[in-house]
Amino acid sequence: MKYRTRRTFTLPLCLLALVLTGALVVSGQKPQGEDELKPGSPHVMQPEELVKAIQASSGPRPVVLYVGPRVFWAQAHIKGAENMGPASRAESLEKLHTRAASLPKDSLVVIYCGCCPYDHCPNIRPAFQELQKLGLSKTRVLYLPKSFGTDWVEKGYPVEKGE
Amino acid sequence: MIRRLGLVLLVAGLAFLGYMSVKQRVTRTKGPAAATAAAPDISLIDLDGTSFNTSNFRGKVLVVNFWAAWCAPCTVEIPQFVTLQEKYRQQGLQVLGISMDDADDVLRKFYPEHKMNYPVVAGDLKSADAFGGVPGLPTTYIYARDGRLKTRIVGATDFSSLEKEVVALLQAGGR
Numbered sequence: 001m002k003y004r005t006r007r008t009f010t011l012p013l014c015l016l017a018l019v020l021t022g023a024l025v026v027s028g029q030k031p032q033g034e035d036e037l038k039p040g041s042p043h044v045m046q047p048e049e050l051v052k053a054i055q056a057s058s059g060p061r062p063v064v065l066y067v068g069p070r071v072f073w074a075q076a077h078i079k080g081a082e083n084m085g086p087a088s089r090a091e092s093l094e095k096l097h098t099r100a101a102s103l104p105k106d107s108l109v110v111i112y113c114g115c116c117p118y119d120h121c122p123n124i125r126p127a128f129q130e131l132q133k134l135g136l137s138k139t140r141v142l143y144l145p146k147s148f149g150t151d152w153v154e155k156g157y158p159v160e161k162g163e
Numbered sequence: 164m165i166r167r168l169g170l171v172l173l174v175a176g177l178a179f180l181g182y183m184s185v186k187q188r189v190t191r192t193k194g195p196a197a198a199t200a201a202a203p204d205i206s207l208i209d210l211d212g213t214s215f216n217t218s219n220f221r222g223k224v225l226v227v228n229f230w231a232a233w234c235a236p237c238t239v240e241i242p243q244f245v246t247l248q249e250k251y252r253q254q255g256l257q258v259l260g261i262s263m264d265d266a267d268d269v270l271r272k273f274y275p276e277h278k279m280n281y282p283v284v285a286g287d288l289k290s291a292d293a294f295g296g297v298p299g300l301p302t303t304y305i306y307a308r309d310g311r312l313k314t315r316i317v318g319a320t321d322f323s324s325l326e327k328e329v330v331a332l333l334q335a336g337g338r
Contacts, residue, residue, distance in 0.1 A: 069231075069264035074288045075296060086264070088233065116300040117318060120235045146318050147299020154298065 037128060037141050039118075045140040050110055051157050054080065062140075063103060067096060067127040068113035070163075072148060078112065079158040086115075087127035096127055100134050109139045114148025200312040202227075202304075203293035207261075207284040210274055215282070223257040224332045225306040226325075229286065229297045232265045232273045236319050237301040241277050243322045247329065248281045254333045255308065261286035263300060307332050 036043050053062050064078050067087040077083070084099065085092030103109065109131060113123040124141050131139040144151040153159055202225055204218045217225075228244055230237035241260075248258040260283035262270055267285065274283055284290070291297040294304055298317050305314040305328060314328060 071264055071286070071288055071291060072297070072299075075291060114299055116231075116234045117236055122233055122235075149296065149298020150317055 037125065039143050039145075043128070043140055044143045045110055046143055047152055047155065047157060050078075050142055053108075053110075054078070054158065060108065062108040062110045064110045064112065065096065065099065065127070066113070067092070067111050067123045068115040068121075068148075072115055074161070074163055076148070076153050076159040076161050078152070079160050081112075084127070086123050087111075087113075087130070088122040093126060093130055096130055097134070100131050100136055103136065105135050106138060107136060109136050110142055111139065112142035112144065112148070114142075114144035114152065116147065118143060118145050200295060202306045202310040202312065205290060205293045207282075207290065209282045209284055210271060217259075220257045220259070221310055222308055223255045224251075224308055224329055225304075225310075226256065226258045226329065227261060227294060227304040227306070228258065229261050229263055229291070229294075229300060229302040231263045231300055232269050234300045238277075240301060240320055240322075241279065243320075245278060245280055247322070247326065251329060251333060256329055256333060257281070260284070261290055261294075263291070263297065305329070305332070307335065 035041075038044065050062070050064070053059075054064075061080070064081040066073055066077055066081045066083050067085070069086050070083070073083045082099065084096040087093050087096055100109065111124060111127045111131065113121050113127075115121060115123065118124075128139060128141055202217055202220070204216065206214060206216050208214050226244070226247070228237075228240070230240070232238060244258050244260070248256060250256075258281040260279065260281060262283055263286045265273075265285065270283065270285060273279075286297075295312075295315070301316075301319065303316040303320055303325075304312060305316075305325070307313050313332065316325075
């Protein structure tokens with residue numbers, strides 16, 4: 001009787017453990033390239049670091065490429081950045097490819113978007129992968145957890161407005 | 164009895180996982196509320212080509228949602244805005260969707276597919292600036308009946324809080 005009770009109890013528990021393990025594995029799976037763009041990864045740059053690099057009086061300046069929608073660029077963008085258009089679209093990715101292909105392979109390139117929360121941005125991952133394919137190994141992605149407006153503009157970092 | 168307990172544990176575990184996955188995706192950020200700012204008086208054109216002015220909504224509680232069909236956290240919210248509009252239309256709630264950087268054909272397909280029951284316009288820099296800017300998507304502005312800005316939400320909306328605020332504003336005064 002005792003054995004039977006234990007067996008009856010064990011089966012659902014095993015099932016639960018199996019489901020939990022499976023769910024954790026599935027939730028941990030990210031699209032290709034996403035893991036290497038987690039905050040803390042060497043490919044990811046914090047806004048404060050970019051501000052210092054832009055404002056530094058000596059040393060090579062990073063090439064800053066914007067890969068988001070035009071309307072947000074027109075509202076405000078990082079001073080000195082170049083607009084490539086949303087990298088989720090083929091024509092913008094082509095523009096990015098052409099621009100990046102003209103750069104020395106050891107250039108420090110910073111790409112950013114900030115159209116929506118970082119984890120959901122449809123532009124930074126294709127842009128990053130494109131630059132990786134071109135061999136620009138010093139490419140970094142600017143970490144804007146909520147948006148460009150919240151994490152850059154409203155913090156008072158340097159911006160330009162208009163097209 | 165024990166088998167039933169196991170089943171309950173299993174269901175509870177699944178529910179917990181579901182909750183955690185939603186919680187991970189939805190974080191609410193409440194931006195600075197410029198309580199004195201007023202709803203802009205701006206002319207817009209909806210998807211049917213009908214021109215209207217935002218001043219037409221004066222006297223109603225106005226919820227303006229900046230969104231895009233390509234923005235995953237935005238599209239998750241659309242059914243909830245639809246429900247809110249349906250539930251409080253008679254009491255004087257007006258939801259307005261301003262889509263940012265969506266292709267026209269995408270927008271025209273999205274609208275009926277999601278049974279959207281409030282006006283949607285294709286936004287641009289002019290409309291973004293008129294409402295005080297769009298820091299990122301989604302961004303939602305809530306205006307009282309007298310046109311004063313009450314709240315700006317940047318990022319995902321907590322619809323429970325939004326509904327409470329809408330109800331309070333609807334009850335605050337008539338036209």
